[in-house]
Amino acid sequence: LPTKLGVIGGGVMAEALISRLLAHNTYTADDIAVGEPTAARRQFLLDTYGVTVCDRNGDALATAETVLVAVKPQVFTHITGDLAAITAARPLILSIMAGVPLQTLEAAAPQCPVVRAMPNTPATVGAGMTAIAAGQHVTPDHLAQADAIFAAVGEVVTVPEHLMDAVTGLSGSGPGYLAVIIEALIDGGVSVGLPRATAQTLAIQTVLGTATLLQTTDLHPAVLKDRVTSPGGTTITGIAELEAAGVRSALIEAVKAACQRSQDLGSA
Numbered sequence: 001l002p003t004k005l006g007v008i009g010g011g012v013m014a015e016a017l018i019s020r021l022l023a024h025n026t027y028t029a030d031d032i033a034v035g036e037p038t039a040a041r042r043q044f045l046l047d048t049y050g051v052t053v054c055d056r057n058g059d060a061l062a063t064a065e066t067v068l069v070a071v072k073p074q075v076f077t078h079i080t081g082d083l084a085a086i087t088a089a090r091p092l093i094l095s096i097m098a099g100v101p102l103q104t105l106e107a108a109a110p111q112c113p114v115v116r117a118m119p120n121t122p123a124t125v126g127a128g129m130t131a132i133a134a135g136q137h138v139t140p141d142h143l144a145q146a147d148a149i150f151a152a153v154g155e156v157v158t159v160p161e162h163l164m165d166a167v168t169g170l171s172g173s174g175p176g177y178l179a180v181i182i183e184a185l186i187d188g189g190v191s192v193g194l195p196r197a198t199a200q201t202l203a204i205q206t207v208l209g210t211a212t213l214l215q216t217t218d219l220h221p222a223v224l225k226d227r228v229t230s231p232g233g234t235t236i237t238g239i240a241e242l243e244a245a246g247v248r249s250a251l252i253e254a255v256k257a258a259c260q261r262s263q264d265l266g267s268a
């Protein structure tokens with residue numbers, strides 16, 4: 001059977017995508033072939049998902065209409081030959097390699113439609129945020145296809161490539177910021193007498209619930225804040241402390257610094 005999706009690198013992010021693309025019936029196991037160097041990992045992917053697994057990337061890509069590049073960026077130079085070998089068929093190439101620009105990808109796969117994607121860690125539980133940027137040979141159909149593939153692991157937005165560093169600073173690094181915020185909320189709970197496990201449940205569900213509320217209702221965050229602050233009440237008292245500590249500014253500067261760091265790493 002001809003393979004529809006060829007995957008280079010059967011790691012964490014590739015598995016997140018494969019498992020949900022199969023669950024959503026976007027592809028069947030027969031449609032997917034994965035090139036992966038580690039034998040134990042190949043066996044795991046075969047046993048768990050029934051996808052074709054290959055020692056040599058070329059075998060996984062031979063008939064692929066769409067190619068997902070899911071290796072670490074440092075490995076990219078080792079797989080450019082595998083891409084060059086299949087450019088004649090003009091497959092749609094999707095890259096999730098952090099920091100590898102479209103120009104570099106297009107040089108490795110001349111004339112091919114290339115989409116660069118930046119997913120984040122919650123993609124591994126289907127709650128990801130992926131930004132995609134289109135290369136010069138990408139048609140609206142290609143972009144829709146890329147969108148459908150990354151939609152399997154969460155939300156998708158399309159941005160011009162020059163905003164990828166900004167995306168990295170917000171949604172890419174954001175899970176780290178929120179982990180720190182949640183940990184601090186838990187410590188706050190413990191400091192006012194809650195058992196740690198209880199504080200953890202309260203903190204996580206509060207963050208998740210607030211995000212779900214904002215997403216579901218489309219309410220502006222400032223409107224929600226106004227609604228939950230009664231005059232002289234507990235919430236405005238807590239917010240006054242957040243403002244005094246410069247929480248807004250800290251978060252704004254965190255996104256700016258991470259964006260700058262992403263730019264620096266990209267041009268290094």
Ligand SMILES: NC(=O)c1ccc[n+]([C@@H]2O[C@H](COP(=O)([O-])OP(=O)(O)OC[C@H]3O[C@@H](n4cnc5c(N)ncnc54)[C@H](OP(=O)(O)O)[C@@H]3O)[C@@H](O)[C@H]2O)c1
Nearest residue numbers: 009010011012013038070071072073096097098119120121
């Ligand atoms: N995980 C995330 O949350 C996340 C978020 C945003 C972006 N990304 C990006 O996604 C990419 C993949 O990340 P990941 O977390 O999925 O990494 P990962 O789990 O390390 O997956 C990479 C896989 O590629 C395999 N590999 C190494 N060399 C190869 C080669 N020459 N040919 C084929 N496969 C090869 C690795 O096998 P071995 O283990 O045997 O080396 C590994 O299974 C990275 O560029 C990362 O920046 C990840």
